[in-house]
Amino acid sequence: MLGSLVAMLMSVSGAANVHSAPPPASPGEIVIQGVRDPKRRANEYVDSILPPMFDGQIGRFEDPLCPAAVGLPDNLKAEVLARIRQVAAAAAIPVKAGKCTANLMIIVVDDKKALIEGMRDKKDTYLYGLGNAEVKHLENLAGPVAAWQITDVVGADGMPLRVDGDGFPRLFTTMPPSRVVQNTRKRILAGVVVLEQRGLVDVTTRQLADYALVRLLAPIETKERTPPDSSVLSLFNDGVNPETAPQSLTWWDLAYLKALSDTRSDIVADVQRHEIRDKMLDEMAKVPQQ
Numbered sequence: 001m002l003g004s005l006v007a008m009l010m011s012v013s014g015a016a017n018v019h020s021a022p023p024p025a026s027p028g029e030i031v032i033q034g035v036r037d038p039k040r041r042a043n044e045y046v047d048s049i050l051p052p053m054f055d056g057q058i059g060r061f062e063d064p065l066c067p068a069a070v071g072l073p074d075n076l077k078a079e080v081l082a083r084i085r086q087v088a089a090a091a092a093i094p095v096k097a098g099k100c101t102a103n104l105m106i107i108v109v110d111d112k113k114a115l116i117e118g119m120r121d122k123k124d125t126y127l128y129g130l131g132n133a134e135v136k137h138l139e140n141l142a143g144p145v146a147a148w149q150i151t152d153v154v155g156a157d158g159m160p161l162r163v164d165g166d167g168f169p170r171l172f173t174t175m176p177p178s179r180v181v182q183n184t185r186k187r188i189l190a191g192v193v194v195l196e197q198r199g200l201v202d203v204t205t206r207q208l209a210d211y212a213l214v215r216l217l218a219p220i221e222t223k224e225r226t227p228p229d230s231s232v233l234s235l236f237n238d239g240v241n242p243e244t245a246p247q248s249l250t251w252w253d254l255a256y257l258k259a260l261s262d263t264r265s266d267i268v269a270d271v272q273r274h275e276i277r278d279k280m281l282d283e284m285a286k287v288p289q290q
Helices: 002-009 038-049 074-090 112-121 132-139 205-217 232-236 251-261 269-284
Strands: 067-070 104-109 145-155 184-196
Touching (some): 038 251, 038 269, 067 074, 074 205, 074 251, 104 112, 104 205, 112 132, 112 145, 112 184, 145 205, 184 205, 205 251
Parallel strands (some): 104 184
Antiparallel strands (some): 145 184
């Protein structure tokens, strides 16, 4: 699967504009942009990153992450992947060691529409589960970024849904549902972010890695939302450039990643949102104020 993707990219990818980030003060340091007044900005972050929905669920990766990047020179790719592993470790998110099948993919190309069209024509595994309307939406996004997730639903106890002869999935479980706890849970199997060269001018490897990690662990909606300036996700907002954008993930981003990995995934989305926000506020209370 990855081999065919690399072959496709060779015809559409050019030289990368991304460059190395300045080294941190110490080798093991996670450089994070601090944020003032956490209470005032809590709702702004949560409402922008986590879409309100009553009966849905906020999915997350259950398998360890296996990050990969295509379209970057080897030295920059190594920096991006090392940074993702470093931040994931700081957020207590498991990452596979050694060779593994990529489930968090960063792709740098000249033309994202051409790439996604090629994937669609080849029925690429990285578009599994996406409908035609969703793929068309991704192809026609105006900005330099397109991102999506491959998800499925299993029983809250991990049992897969069984598809009977009528084609409808059914769940067989002994776990009773309630108004808060559901007998299914949504999980993310893989995430893909495609970035065009035009959007990466002056972007550092640290910004690219942090953006991709937070982007692919946050819920992705068909309707685009404007990320707050308290998040590295604002890197590609209108009117923002790499110099004025966060230079790395923010304290809010790290608190979000920690909270998401420590929150139950078998509860309804609104309860998940409140639980994630409360855990984020607990994390922010530990942050030295600037």
